[in-house]
Amino acid sequence: MPKTAENKTFAYNAAVEAASRNAVGFFIDSIAEDEGVVTYLFESKLKGYVGWRWSVSIFQGEGEVAPTVSEVLLVPGPDSLIAPDWVPWSERLADYKALQAELEAQAALDAEDSEDESDSEDDIEDDVADEVDVEDVNGSDNDAIDDAADLEEDALEAAGEDESAATNVEEGVEAKADAGKTRKRPRFLRRRNRGAGKKKNDES
Numbered sequence: 001m002p003k004t005a006e007n008k009t010f011a012y013n014a015a016v017e018a019a020s021r022n023a024v025g026f027f028i029d030s031i032a033e034d035e036g037v038v039t040y041l042f043e044s045k046l047k048g049y050v051g052w053r054w055s056v057s058i059f060q061g062e063g064e065v066a067p068t069v070s071e072v073l074l075v076p077g078p079d080s081l082i083a084p085d086w087v088p089w090s091e092r093l094a095d096y097k098a099l100q101a102e103l104e105a106q107a108a109l110d111a112e113d114s115e116d117e118s119d120s121e122d123d124i125e126d127d128v129a130d131e132v133d134v135e136d137v138n139g140s141d142n143d144a145i146d147d148a149a150d151l152e153e154d155a156l157e158a159a160g161e162d163e164s165a166a167t168n169v170e171e172g173v174e175a176k177a178d179a180g181k182t183r184k185r186p187r188f189l190r191r192r193n194r195g196a197g198k199k200k201n202d203e204s
Helices: 005-018 087-181 185-204
Strands: 026-031 037-044 053-059 066-076
Touching: 005 026, 005 037, 005 053, 026 087
Parallel strands: none
Antiparallel strands: 026 037, 037 053, 053 066
C-alpha cells in the first residue's frame, strides 16, 4: 500500500474518532507491517499519558481503492512511564513464601549469635570473678602473715622494754645501796654523839 497523505489523514481521523480531537496530537511516524498494512503514530495529549502515542493500523489490499482501519491503540513511547510487567499470583505467592523462609532463617541465626555472645560474656564475667576471688584469698593470707609479723614484733619490743626497765631498776637499787654505804655523817653529829657517850659513862 503506498504511503499517501490520504491514508495518513484517514488514520488521523480514525484516532480522533476513537478518542477526541483534543487527545490526538501531531503525526510522528509510519511503520510498514505486513503486506497491505501500515501503522501510523500520533502524539497523545491525554492527561497522565505523557510520552504515549496513538497507534492506528490501516489495511489496504491490492486492487482495493478505500483503506480500512484494523485497530486504534494507545501505546507507550520510549520515554513514557509504564507499570511493571504483570506477574501471575502463583509466582508472587511463591516469592513471598521464599522471602518469609529466608527472614525466619536469618532471625534464627541472629538469635544463635546473640546467645553465643551472651554465653561468652558470662564466661568472661565468671573468669573475672574467679580472679577476684583468688586475689582476695591471697590478699587475706598476706594480711594474716603481716598481722602475725606485727604481733611478733610488738612482743619483742615489749620484752626489750621489760628487760631495760628491770635493768634500770636493778641499777637504781645498787646505786642507792652504794650511796648508803659510802655516805658519812657530818663531823658535828659525830662530836655530838661522842659527848653524849661520855656523859652516860660518868653518870654510871
